[in-house]
Amino acid sequence: MEDLIQLASNYSLSGLMDYSAEGEKSSLGFMELLNMQDFGPSFLDILQVPSEPFVQTQTPTVFQESSEVVNIPNDSSISSESCGGPNDEQNKEVLYGEGEEEQKAKKQLKPNKKRLREPRFAFMTRSEVDHLEDGYRWRKYGQKTVKNSPFPRSYYRCTTASCNVKKRVERSYHDPSTVVTTYEGQHTHPSPVIARPNPAVALASDPAFFSGGATAFSRPAQTPISYYNYSTAANYPSTLLRDIGLLQDIMPSSIIRKEE
DNA sequence: CGTGTTTGACCTGCGC
DNA sequence: GCGCAGGTCAAACACG
Secondary structure (H helix, E strand, O other): OOOOEEOOOOOOOOEEEOOOOOOOOOOOHHHHHOOOOOOOOOHHHHHOOOOHHHHHOOOOEEEEEOOOOOOOOOOHHHOOOOOOOOOOHHHHOOOOOOHHHHHHHHHOOOOOOOOOOOOEEEEEEEEOOOOOOOOOOEEEEEEEEOOOOOOEEEEEEEOOOOOOOEEEEEEOOOOOOEEEEEEEOOOOOOOOOOOOOOHHHHHHOOHHHHOOOOOOOOOOOOOOOOOOEEOOOOOOHHHHHHHHHHHHHHOOOOOOEEOO
8 A cells, every 4th residue: 555656757748637625715717627617606615615614524536637538557446547747738729519519520630630628627536326416417428448457448428408518437446445537627517406494514523424533545665645435426525526626726736656 | 209229330540 | 559448428218
């Protein structure tokens, strides 16, 4: 477990972004990248979660992806994950339209023109269920086996018409209790979720929620990270997402570590 | 009947 | 060019 390989220097603009739980910010970086800010109060805003409780909590491991795809040897669970900063202009490009038009556009792509991806963000969560509830409705459109992994990878698409967001879910074969969720694209609509009771309050009184405490991926010894432990799919997903947004601003530097 | 899942086939990018 | 792996399509199917 201690044999961690730092890959940051090997993969520029890419990284498994993990964050310390310190400082206080109110950014919604992650959700902003999912284009939530233009639709009035999102389900996160409705919840009005105070930032204070989060600086005391455990944090998920967050990947930030770009259009580039790199291979991280010996870890198929994250092998195609790569990272690019918010300033990566390529990440902001939208190549395709919607629905049938999108399909036509794909087929009409010039062979020598590199296909660009939407910005992608991934995070790891300790969970018994693969598909975590996140406030949006998803339709599964594919499942594939992953090389060197006994666990299949599932592909989901937002069911809202004209919304092109995709989601990829797979289990880490290094730690089967960990689910790697990858979002691609930006929602073009508000979350259809119904507001829930303030999760921060619920968190504080729900010891089961914090019982995870994994260390499969970790920051340097002085700032170990751990994971949320979702015992069910319905456990406060909005909290996790908001935390990702908070932590993204707290720890902008990219540190990639690979579990051995 | 509407919605979502399953799954084999197909497409695409990339490395050799 | 070829093979591999990731990603997507779409028909068939399941379910409420």
